[in-house]
Amino acid sequence: MNKIDSIDTLLVDIPTIRTHKLSMTTMSVQTLVLVRMRFSDGIESWGEATTIGGLNYGEESPESIKTNIDRYFTPLLLNARSANPAQAMQLLNHSIRGNRFAKCAVETALLDAEGQRLGLPLSELLGGRLHDSLPVLWVLASGDTAKDIAEAEKMIEARRHNIFKLKIGLRPIEEDVAHAVAVKKALGSNISIRVDVNQAWNEQQAEKGIAMLQDGGIDLVEQPVAAHNRAALARLSARFSTAVMADETLCGPYDVLTLATAHTADVFSIKINQSGGITAAKLAGQVADLSGAALYGGTMLEGAVGTAASAHVFSTFPHIEFGTELFGPLLLTEEILSEPLIYRDFRLQVPNAPGLGIKPDTEKIETLKRA
Numbered sequence: 054m055n056k057i058d059s060i061d062t063l064l065v066d067i068p069t070i071r072t073h074k075l076s077m078t079t080m081s082v083q084t085l086v087l088v089r090m091r092f093s094d095g096i097e098s099w100g101e102a103t104t105i106g107g108l109n110y111g112e113e114s115p116e117s118i119k120t121n122i123d124r125y126f127t128p129l130l131l132n133a134r135s136a137n138p139a140q141a142m143q144l145l146n147h148s149i150r151g152n153r154f155a156k157c158a159v160e161t162a163l164l165d166a167e168g169q170r171l172g173l174p175l176s177e178l179l180g181g182r183l184h185d186s187l188p189v190l191w192v193l194a195s196g197d198t199a200k201d202i203a204e205a206e207k208m209i210e211a212r213r214h215n216i217f218k219l220k221i222g223l224r225p226i227e228e229d230v231a232h233a234v235a236v237k238k239a240l241g242s243n244i245s246i247r248v249d250v251n252q253a254w255n256e257q258q259a260e261k262g263i264a265m266l267q268d269g270g271i272d273l274v275e276q277p278v279a280a281h282n283r284a285a286l287a288r289l290s291a292r293f294s295t296a297v298m299a300d301e302t303l304c305g306p307y308d309v310l311t312l313a314t315a316h317t318a319d320v321f322s323i324k325i326n327q328s329g330g331i332t333a334a335k336l337a338g339q340v341a342d343l344s345g346a347a348l349y350g351g352t353m354l355e356g357a358v359g360t361a362a363s364a365h366v367f368s369t370f371p372h373i374e375f376g377t378e379l380f381g382p383l384l385l386t387e388e389i390l391s392e393p394l395i396y397r398d399f400r401l402q403v404p405n406a407p408g409l410g411i412k413p414d415t416e417k418i419e420t421l422k423r424a
């Protein structure tokens with residue numbers, strides 16, 4: 054029977070192409086937690102976890118993800134009877150609580166291997182893709198309006214992105230709204246502008262902010278209030294015609310069920326890391342679909358491995374009204390694949406080869422990994 058022979062967990066720090074300002078942190082580097090699995094049938098596979106700003110975004114850090122995989126996940130997996138992904142994940146889920154990001158990295162590697170073994174792209178293992186490519190927005194987060202407008206114009210010109218998300222919540226509401234509306238005005242009515250407040254506002258601030266953003270033609274407001282304040286999120290989405298999206302409050306399929314039942318948001322941002330893995334993200338998307346909510350393919354600013362995995366999952370969603378933000382690899386200064394993911398005509402092509410359908414550049418990764 055096929056077994057897992059070895060699991061290596063690598064921390065890879067890659068500088069970003071410019072500082073990336075969010076309400077909770079300013080990033081100048083992203084740390085990829087890469088999982089490399091080798092199997093008794095000779096297959097080698099990859100998974101990835103990322104978070105944002107150490108412990109600024111979620112309750113797992115890159116270092117805790119590595120430690121927990123090495124110390125707790127790996128012995129269980131090396132002793133597992135087989136490398137069957139569902140059985141291996143069940144084994145982990147029986148013994149390990151939480152650790153959604155670490156579970157995502159491990160499940161991705163298990164499914165990448167299974168896809169390679171069966172000669173099927175991950176999307177087909179998940180039931181089959183409905184989209185060969187996905188729309189991808191770009192996040193403008195330099196913190197400077199003129200720079201953001203210039204950056205957006207370059208992206209439109211290069212046909213890389215024609216939807217933009219602005220990170221706000223750090224500055225006074227009026228300044229943040231003026232910034233978003235100035236970008237919207239400069240780029241014109243055909244370009245969709247969204248904002249992500251990353252939980253920075255209380256309900257009163259959100260009421261004031263969203264009213265002004267709605268007047269300024271902003272299409273979507275992401276997680277305006279604290280993740281725990283779901284009642285406020287529900288009131289805000291009922292009150293405004295501008296779409297309100299759940300992000301940090303959505304940590305897997307059960308959350309989608311709860312949020313959808315209480316009509317908490319108009320749009321659900323599904324992320325593979327935040328959901329706890331590939332199958333959980335797929336299920337989260339299915340529950341959201343059943344509820345009638347609109348879907349969005351989110352990112353934890355994954356590098357190429359997690360971005361490819363996310364693309365396979367989102368390609369199986371029947372509808373993805375607000376597109377995706379699978380731009381993570383483009384924010385990084387180093388390429389870790391021997392053939393980069395393909396971004397063209399405002400979309401990311403979903404890889405076609407078996408498993409994740411990517412070829413990590415192992416020599417490059419060796420030179421980039423943390424000692």
Ligand code: MUC
Binds near residue numbers: 249300353378
């Ligand atoms: C988030 O909250 O959506 C996604 C893009 C980005 O710039 O930050 C992330 C996290």
Ligand code: MG
Binds near residue numbers: 249251275276300301
């Ligand atoms: Mg967000």
